[in-house]
Amino acid sequence: MKRFSLLLTALAGSILLWASWPVSPFTLLIFIGWAPLLWVEDHATRRWQFISIVLLHMLVWNVLTTWWVWNASPAGAIGAFVANAIVMTIPWVLTRSVKKRWGAKPGYISLVAFWLAFEFLHQNWELSWPWLTLGNAFATHPQWVQWYEYTGASGGTLWILTGNILAYTAFKRYREEGRTRSYFISISSWIILLLLPMIISRFIMSSEAKRASAAVAEAYKNVVVVQPNVDPYTEKFTGNIDAQIQKLIVLSEQKIDKHTTLVVWPETAVPAQVWEDQIKQNYFYHPIWSFLQRHPQVNLLTGIDSYKNYGRDKKNATITSRFESGSQSYYDAFNTAAFFDADTSIQLYHKAKLVPGVETLPSFLSFMGEWFEDLGGISGTLGRDSERKVFVPWDEHFKAAPIICYESIYGDYITEYVRKGANILTIITNDGWWGDTPGYKQHMNYGRLRALETRKWVARSANTGISCFIDPIGNVISPQPWDVPAAIKLNIPVDNRQTFFVKHGDLLSRAAAIISGIILVGLIISLAAGKLRKKSPGGKK
Template sequence: MNRWLPILISLAGALLLWASWPTAPFTFLIFIAFIPLLRLADVVQHRAKFFGCIFLTLFLWNLATTWWVGNTTVPASGIAANLINTLVMSVPLLGYHRSRQRLGRTAGYFALIVYWLTFEYIHLNWEFSWPWLSLGNVFAMHPSWIQWYEFTGVSGGTLWVLLTNIVIYETWRQRRKYPVEISTFLWKTAWKPVALIAIPLLLSSLIQYNFKAPSGPAIKVVIVQPNIDPYDKFADENESAQLEKMLRLSAEKTDSTTTYIIWPETALFTHGVWEHKLAYEPTTDKIRAFLRKYPQATLISGATTLKRYDAVDEAPKMSRMAEGGNLRYDAFNAAIQLDTSMVVQVYHKAKLVPGVELIPYARYLSFMEKLALNMGGITGGYGLTPGVALLEEVRTHIKVLPTICYESVYGEYVAEHVRSGANLLFILTNDGWWGDTEGHRQHAQYARLRAIETRRWVARSANTGISCVVDPMGKLQQPTPYWEEGVIAAAVTPDDTFTFYVRFGDLISKAAIAFCVIVILYSYYLKFTKKIRDTNAD
């Protein structure tokens, strides 16, 4: 039994982590889901064996929770993504194992917290970024638990999860080591994990009770879900029919009071359009003709755009070379804003999906560009040259951040743009790539986190679902079914106030990075002084 115990513990950890993750209904299990990993550090001393055990837990968690990333034209890509993510998630746990052996149990727990928070922050900001499983995301289905995210962001949830698991594990371990009367145990020890869970919940309830909705006039938005097969939408012969469909659906609920019409990611110009010609395209003329019927309305839509670089020195290193070799250009997953004027604003997606839209660090390993997955339309990766930071409606002075698909998972990125003046958040997405899996459902739930962190209304237009509106408290409104066309009309209120998180950013992660450096330096200092003592003793 002892021989198989580490494997059983590893399997238990994977099961608990999977069962607690959205959209499963057992979120509360996250408060004990890390305990098997803590237990492994106690029962497995050998580093390689410990790595094997935690790798098993993390890989099964990744596979069970995000297997759908391989539901593409190249199924092996999902296994590769899960393996890579498992490897990088193993690093903070290996660091914890070593720190616990060198610094002791209490310091080891502290090291685990700062290592894990540092890992999550790095995972948000490097090119292999995949923050889907950041621990604080686990509470997305329960906005009433996490209203305090307006102060901490998702990293506050990660800290809550880690602290609670550590305290519960230590409470169990102390009870096992020093048996006492149950009344004494409850009075002296068991109250600690209870309080650690209860206090954030009570704080969230207090914030919710005292919350004041944004003041000011509401505006009407119309959200279109065209329900176009993502693998067919890039066919040349379908582009005109798709435009007619989206105009028809928009007309169902657009009227003289509509301020915004929202279309999903890559709804327009699926094969790309030159940005300097955008205002004169026949498609643009058709949309303007439609908008003249509703002169107060502005359209924000996903699009594929192309930008040419006339001077060689202004072209980014990873820009493309046109056939013939006399022109460099970039392709962008973009959002465009159109009204009845000749002005077209273009926003470029900044957080690109590794392996599909971006080959990590391909500028150093150019041969890897060929590895980009073909998901229809533009292949070989998108550009990262900035477009406009926000889409501004000049008549009303409303500024919109049109996060495109994956960007909506990045809390600090969204907060930075709110700090720059975004009054509303729109999400334009095309989640249908992965079929009717947990992928699109998890993504829709994560929109609640951005609403709470920024206290902004969120309007979400998804090509095949789920389209919805999210209020500033994280409540989902009018969600559309998956794989059905639909139109939502909703009233949302632009806001100019800043939450603590918007104003100051992710302070918890930044503090964790500083402490992480201190712990690592102190650990090496102890190792160095031990060597000196051992040498002197000889």
């Protein structure tokens, strides 16, 4: 019976976390969503019982929140659900060990440190899938977290975990002591923790709103964002390429005026496979060059499907390169952002944060390559860029960060674009693979957090829903609905300042990683010392 109650409690926690996640209106539930698992940790008597319950909890949360990944790749979805659940279980297992060794307070401190360190690792290893980074929970409430310009989303993670620990502590004291003084201190601390960051955020937002309003009033150059609405399953990679390009051009020209200097098309908007050294000569690109020559003041930022040939010598190839038997040469395939001027100058950036299981596979899972499908219209493991690149136009006005799809959930990664001079974030994506589900809505809202962290305007072009603009305080402007072709235009000011988060990066996560390392070393030494005492002549055997 006890085992059953533990299981039900853990599942209740999964449901609370799901119910609090964007785009649900019940965000505040995130501050009690982990409390059931804290209760399970207190009451599970056997190690493997606890591990199995936590693993199930994480699996259910992943499935409930990101089930829509299945629409794009069933195999990739299963892999994501299971792998994410496993790695999410590890911080809790380590926390249990610390708590048993040193007590509740060190255990709770270690939980915060281990989870933050896990999220940091999850953004920087081969199996990266940080969609459920806890700080993303506030994506639909940027007015609560304007202080992300200092902490990034990891500040939200710290807020959530601390809030849950205080909530659970208050619950325990009420159960054990009733309405005592210590209970009221705990519940008051929890309420203050919830309200104080929101109050601070309101003050920051008031100042930033005035700044943004003044800047917009002075802006005189505009950006056009296009949403072509091409079905990725039936049209985009098998349909008429000429017609798709003409559609993009027609939609663009409906909005372009003499003050337009940047036009943004979505990820893989130009689906023609092209060698990078032949873009100027490629037949499918002729209409694009003609379009730019009709509007010489315009720069075009678009997604393309590009390839790079390394010749027959394997020494010139990369680790991700493929071998083409016909030409006996090595080449890479890329999910690319391209920047074109009317004078036919070209700047390229290759997507570097690739989706595990669908655009790339960790080296230790390479044997599973044939099981997975690609989300971006290019088969096989893709090549990637070694650095972030900023697209600088002829007039040096809008210096664009070319953020491709999945990359927009990596806050710390994006700061490097701004440090390199980007004064506008352009997110190009093709969320059509997921269908009309919460997935594309979550993805757009995560872009609001990137605006807060960098205090930059965002121009977001999606193949279908949600193309929009996002201002530096997280307001969404001119959002375009799902399954509708559209073009939108907005005068956007440039802001060359760098926030604390941009200058210093994710300090919270890095500090947590160091603290976690110290705790782990201490835990290992403590466990080793305990074993030595048991083996000593006077110790227990």
